[in-house]
Amino acid sequence: MARVFVSHASEDNKAAIELHKWLIEDGHEVFLDQDLRDGIALGDEWEQRLYERLRWADAVVCLVTSAYRDSAWCTAEVGIARSQGSRLLPLRGEPGEVHPLLIPSQYQYADMAGDPVVARATLREALHRLDAVKGWGWPDGRSPFPGLQPFDTDLHRVFFGRSREVDGLAARLRSPAAFADGTMLLIVGPSGCGKSSLVRAGLLPAMALEPDWELLPPITPGVDPVGHWPENSLTAPRNWG
Numbered sequence: 001m002a003r004v005f006v007s008h009a010s011e012d013n014k015a016a017i018e019l020h021k022w023l024i025e026d027g028h029e030v031f032l033d034q035d036l037r038d039g040i041a042l043g044d045e046w047e048q049r050l051y052e053r054l055r056w057a058d059a060v061v062c063l064v065t066s067a068y069r070d071s072a073w074c075t076a077e078v079g080i081a082r083s084q085g086s087r088l089l090p091l092r093g094e095p096g097e098v099h100p101l102l103i104p105s106q107y108q109y110a111d112m113a114g115d116p117v118v119a120r121a122t123l124r125e126a127l128h129r130l131d132a133v134k135g136w137g138w139p140d141g142r143s144p145f146p147g148l149q150p151f152d153t154d155l156h157r158v159f160f161g162r163s164r165e166v167d168g169l170a171a172r173l174r175s176p177a178a179f180a181d182g183t184m185l186l187i188v189g190p191s192g193c194g195k196s197s198l199v200r201a202g203l204l205p206a207m208a209l210e211p212d213w214e215l216l217p218p219i220t221p222g223v224d225p226v227g228h229w230p231e232n233s234l235t236a237p238r239n240w241g
Contacts, residue, residue, distance in 0.1 A: 002127045005057035006032045007077045008093075009067035015093050015112070016063055022120050023061075028127060031057065054080050058087065058130050061123065062102060063112070065093040075101065089126050091119055129208050150194070151201035159201035162194070166202040173207060 004023050008016040013034060020032045031053040033039045033046070040046045054060065060081040068074045078101045081088055090102045091112040098104060110119040146152070151159045172185055187195050200218065207213050 002028045002058045002130050003056055004028050004030045004127065005053050005060045005077075005081075006030060006063065007060050007068075007074060007081075008032075008063040009065060009071045009074055011067035012063055012065050012093055015065075019061065019063060019091070019112070022123070023127075026124055026127070050077070051080070054086070055084065057081075059089050059127060060086050062088060062090045062099065063093045064090050064097050064099050064102065064109070066097055068093070069097060069099050075099075078102065087126075087130060089123060091123065150196035153200045153204050156201040156205040159197065162198055162202050165198055166206055169198075169203050170206045173203075173213075174210070 006016055006019055006023070008019075016032060016034075020030055020035060023030045029038075031038055033050070040049050054077065060077065062068070062074075062078060078088065078099065082101065088102060088107060090099065090107050090109045092098075092109045092114070093112050095113055098109075102109075110122040112119040169185065169187070187199060189195050204215055208215055
């Protein structure tokens with residue numbers, strides 16, 4: 001389940017409500033400003049509520065139309081989401097529309113106007129990949145310090161300082177024939193040097209967005225390694241991470 005912020009222009013309320021329905025049916029927690037239950041309530045300071053929900057969200061789904069393109073506030077929402085590293089998922093709500101901060105050379109669009117069935121499936125897959133790394137948002141009040149525990153996947157937003165190692169490991173996984181001997185990549189080092197944090201909070205989130213990879217939850221093998229895998233995790237498309 002992902003936390004999703006629906007960014008839209010008020011002129012597109014009808015399409016935004018349909019999008020909200022898709023996301024709720026797929027089991028996600030969704031913020032839509034006009035929703036009576038989860039949106040902006042009577043008496044709320046609406047601007048502060050929007051800022052808080054943008055920080056909270058794992059993904060910002062942008063319903064791109066001509067009204068969205070021309071809206072100063074929608075542009076602000078995109079800018080805020082980009083500045084804090086949120087995942088931006090643009091859906092084209094009108095044929096041919098593109099937002100200047102979401103140019104197609106940088107962001108892949110789904111065409112809600114032309115083919116809503118495919119758009120919904122594409123959105124579902126993108127949010128599934130976010131859920132695999134325990135989200136992308138950071139709710140107010142959450143501590144960024146795990147104490148003596150390793151950084152786990154859900155802390156990847158506050159894991160810093162190992163980008164070179166993460167990039168190197170990801171490159172080896174993407175090109176195993178060129179960089180690896182055999183089919184297994186081992187990460188070794190003395191106890192306490194940060195192996196678990198590097199893999200869980202660094203490498204796994206980097207690979208989660210790769211279209212040909214399926215992430216499996218970590219296990220302690222014991223005497224029955226296969227028996228530890230959840231039943232629905234035994235099908236990966238091509239590559240296993």
